[in-house]
Amino acid sequence: MEVIILSDPGRIAGLVADAVERRVRATPSSVLGLATGSSPLKIYEELIRRHRQSGLSFADAHAFLLDEYIGIPRSHDQSYYSVIRREFTNHIDIPAERVHSPNGESDDIAGEGARYDESIRAAGGIDIQLLGIGTDGHIGFNEPASSLRSRTRVKTLTEQTREDNARFFPSMSDVPRHVLTQGLGTISESRQAVLVATGAAKAEAVAAAVEGPVSAICPASVLQLHEHAAVIVDEAAGSALELADYYKHTYANRPKWQEL
Numbered sequence: 001m002e003v004i005i006l007s008d009p010g011r012i013a014g015l016v017a018d019a020v021e022r023r024v025r026a027t028p029s030s031v032l033g034l035a036t037g038s039s040p041l042k043i044y045e046e047l048i049r050r051h052r053q054s055g056l057s058f059a060d061a062h063a064f065l066l067d068e069y070i071g072i073p074r075s076h077d078q079s080y081y082s083v084i085r086r087e088f089t090n091h092i093d094i095p096a097e098r099v100h101s102p103n104g105e106s107d108d109i110a111g112e113g114a115r116y117d118e119s120i121r122a123a124g125g126i127d128i129q130l131l132g133i134g135t136d137g138h139i140g141f142n143e144p145a146s147s148l149r150s151r152t153r154v155k156t157l158t159e160q161t162r163e164d165n166a167r168f169f170p171s172m173s174d175v176p177r178h179v180l181t182q183g184l185g186t187i188s189e190s191r192q193a194v195l196v197a198t199g200a201a202k203a204e205a206v207a208a209a210v211e212g213p214v215s216a217i218c219p220a221s222v223l224q225l226h227e228h229a230a231v232i233v234d235e236a237a238g239s240a241l242e243l244a245d246y247y248k249h250t251y252a253n254r255p256k257w258q259e260l
């Protein structure tokens with residue numbers, strides 16, 4: 001796992017956008033794993049800018065979202081289906097039908113997870129998975145105690161996550177209780193995983209994920225077993241990392257040829 005601490009969120013976005021751009025230019029039909037939440041927003045802004053200004057095309061790419069609420073329609077402005085289109089994919093040239101998300105409105109919610117995993121497999125698997133992290137260490141919506149090999153399935157949100165996400169809804173009682181999320185096993189199959197976090201509220205979760213034991217109690221810690229994972233944080237989100245000086249030293253001295 002590569003741990004990178006950068007002072008400027010703009011540089012975090014630039015570094016991750018470089019990795020996405022390299023993949024898409026090398027293999028136009030790349031499969032992107034997208035996350036919602038505030039953490040990746042600057043990355044999306046940067047990719048939209050590159051699409052507009054330097055011809056970066058997603059015309060042959062595929063995209064799969066990590067997760068979705070159950071209990072609000074796709075047309076709701078806070079469904080992740082709507083959010084990812086509004087924040088990112090409507091502003092690039094990826095065909096709308098190739099932007100996939102778990103269907104929280106499915107008549108067969110229990111079967112939706114397996115169908116979603118199959119559609120990821122059919123597209124060739126996720127090449128680069130972008131991730132944020134919840135204050136309780138969740139990735140996607142895999143809350144603490146999620147099985148480390150779980151597949152896409154229904155989860156019940158913790159009250160902490162509902163409170164964290166209440167800012168997007170009129171009141172706490174409007175925040176859905178159930179979600180569909182890619183499992184930790186599903187996420188682990190991505191060829192590359194990049195987790196970004198900013199702000200002091202994420203510091204404990206980041207430290208547990210990177211330096212704590214691999215444990216279902218901190219779902220993001222499963223990335224310690226990933227074959228190609230990077231965790232990129234700002235100073236505040238990295239402030240509880242014991243080996244912060246080492247990560248900075250490593251990054252400052254990394255070989256010129258080394259890319260994310």
Ligand SMILES: N[C@@H]1[C@@H](O)[C@H](O)[C@@H](COP(=O)(O)O)O[C@@H]1O
Pocket residue numbers: 035036037038039040066067131132133134135138139140141161165
């Ligand atoms: N399901 C999403 C996660 O994918 C995201 O990582 C997390 C953190 O969000 P933010 O980046 O806004 O802090 O929020 C939600 O729970």
